[in-house]
Amino acid sequence: MRRRSVTFAAVGAAFAAGVVVGPIVGAWAQDPGGRAETYRLLNLFGDVFERVRAEYVEPVNDRDAIENAIQGMLSGLDPHSSYMNPRMYRDMQVQTRGEFGGLGIEVTQENGYIKVISPIDDTPAARAGVKPGDLITHLNGNSVQGLSLQDAVEQMRGERGTAIRITIRREGTDRPIDLSITRAVIRPQVVRFRLEGNDIGYIRLTSFNERTESGLRNAMTQLRQQAGGNLRGIVLDLRNNPGGLLDQAVQVSDDFLSQGEIVSTRARRPEDAQRWNARAGDIAEGLPVVVLINSGSASASEIVAGALQDHRRAIIMGVKSFGKGSVQTVMPIPGNGAMRLTTARYYTPSGRSIQGTGIEPDIEVLATREDAQQVAAARRDREADLRRALTNDNNTPGHAALPPLPPLNLPAGVVDQVQRMPAEGAAAFDPTKPETDFQLQQATTLLRTLAAVPAPQRRAAR
Structure with a gap:
C-alpha cells in the first residue's frame, strides 16, 4: 500500500508524510548505459569519504558522515526531499497519528536560516507569539547557520517541560526578538x-x-x-x-x-x-x-x-x-530510517x-x-x-492551454x-x-x- 503526503518537508513540530511499504530497490536496470559513469562517481564518493576519515582534524563517525552525505543528496533536489534517521522516522509515524513533542511550528530552511511556515494553534510556539514568516537565527544563543534543517529540528525537540531560547528576525522589526519557549507534548486539535x-x-x-x-x-x-x-x-x-x-x-x-x-x-x-x-x-x-x-x-x-x-x-x-x-x-530504509522523496x-x-x-x-x-x-x-x-x-509545468512547451475556471x-x-x-x-x-x-x-x-x-x-x- 502506498500512502502519500503533501506536507512541508522537515518540520520542527511536524506533520506526517506518506509511507511506501517495502525497501528501496535499485533503478540501474532502467539505464544500463549509465552504469560505467555511475561507478566512476561512486568511486569519487568513496575516495572523498576515505580522505575525510583519514585526514579530518578530528575523528569522524562513519554513520554521521554517510547520513550527512545522504541528506545533502536529497536536500539538494528540492526543498521537500530529505533523509530521516531512525528516530526522526519514528517521530514522523507518531506525528501522523496526531501527537508529537516539540514547540509546535512548521518550518523550512531559507538562506541558512530556519523559516517558520506557521505555528500550530494552541501550542507553545503559538502562545509565545511566533508568526508565519519569522526567521529563526539562533537556538540557545547559537547560530543556526551551517546547521541542516534536521539538525535544527533535533535541537528544537526535547523533553516536555524543558525550555529553549530562540532568536527571531521578523519583517518590519529592527531588532532581533528573543523568546523562551517551554517544550510540550503537542496534541493539536486539528x-x-x-x-x-x-x-x-x-x-x-x-x-x-x-x-x-x-x-x-x-x-x-x-x-x-x-x-x-x-x-x-x-x-x-x-x-x-x-x-x-x-x-x-x-x-x-x-x-x-x-x-x-x-x-x-x-x-x-x-x-x-x-x-x-x-x-x-x-x-x-x-x-x-x-x-x-x-x-x-x-x-x-x-x-x-x-x-x-x-x-x-x-x-x-x-x-x-x-x-x-x-x-x-516516505520510503522506509529497513534498519536505517527512511527517505522523504518528491515523487x-x-x-x-x-x-x-x-x-x-x-x-x-x-x-x-x-x-x-x-x-x-x-x-x-x-x-x-x-x-x-x-x-x-x-x-x-503549466506553461511548458507542448502543454495544452488550460480552460478558464467557470x-x-x-x-x-x-x-x-x-x-x-x-x-x-x-x-x-x-x-x-x-x-x-x-x-x-x-x-x-x-x-x-x-x-x-x-x-x-x-x-x-x-
Whole structure:
C-alpha cells in the first residue's frame, strides 16, 4: 500500500508524510548505459569519504558522515526531499497519528536560516507569539547557520517541560526578538468548530492527519444540532494550514463534492499517474461554503481549495496560497530510517498545477491594512521563493492551454457587500476574539447575503 503526503518537508513540530511499504530497490536496470559513469562517481564518493576519515582534524563517525552525505543528496533536489534517521522516522509515524513533542511550528530552511511556515494553534510556539514568516537565527544563543534543517529540528525537540531560547528576525522589526519557549507534548486539535451567530457554521482545519476527516464530519453533525435547523452556510478555514496527508485532503474534498475529479498526480513515469474522484454525497447538503486561505495555506490545503474552486462548490476568499504543488512519498530504509522523496506533482480538477503559483482567491480580502502595502510592493513569502523549488509545468512547451475556471455566477450585488480590507483604525486581530477576524467577518457577511437571495438564484451561484 502506498500512502502519500503533501506536507512541508522537515518540520520542527511536524506533520506526517506518506509511507511506501517495502525497501528501496535499485533503478540501474532502467539505464544500463549509465552504469560505467555511475561507478566512476561512486568511486569519487568513496575516495572523498576515505580522505575525510583519514585526514579530518578530528575523528569522524562513519554513520554521521554517510547520513550527512545522504541528506545533502536529497536536500539538494528540492526543498521537500530529505533523509530521516531512525528516530526522526519514528517521530514522523507518531506525528501522523496526531501527537508529537516539540514547540509546535512548521518550518523550512531559507538562506541558512530556519523559516517558520506557521505555528500550530494552541501550542507553545503559538502562545509565545511566533508568526508565519519569522526567521529563526539562533537556538540557545547559537547560530543556526551551517546547521541542516534536521539538525535544527533535533535541537528544537526535547523533553516536555524543558525550555529553549530562540532568536527571531521578523519583517518590519529592527531588532532581533528573543523568546523562551517551554517544550510540550503537542496534541493539536486539528478540527475546531463553532457557530457564528446562530446560523453560520465555522470549521477550522489546522492540519491534515489521520483524524482530520472524521473530525470534520463530527463538526458538521454538531453544528447542525446546535443550529437547530437554522444553518445557512459554512466557513471552512484553511488559513495557515500547512498540509499533511494526501488521502485526508481527498476525503475532505469528497465530503463537499458529489461527483467529478478531486485531484490527480503525475509522476516521472506516465504509468504512475493517479486520479481521485468524488463519490455521491455532500455533508453540507448544498449549503453555500466559503473557504478561507492565506499564504500559510499549503499543499493538502491547496488540494481542497483547488478542488472546491474548480467545481464551484465553494467561494475561495482571502489571499493567494503558498503554492506547494508536489507530493512527497516516505520510503522506509529497513534498519536505517527512511527517505522523504518528491515523487509527483498534483493537479486540480481543471488540470492546473499550483506549484509555485498558489491558489488565487475568488474574492481577495486582506487580513490587515498593512497587507495592502505588502501586495503593492509585490512582497512574497511562498514556495516560489524557496531555493531549488520545482518549476510549474503549466506553461511548458507542448502543454495544452488550460480552460478558464467557470465564472462564480453570484447574484448581482453580493460581492459588493464584501470589503477588501479593514477600516482605518480597526481593532487589531486577536485570536481569542472572533469579532476582530476581518476575513472571517467578511465570509459570514457573504454567506448571510447569499442566504437572503431567493433559492433558484442561490443554486445558480454554487
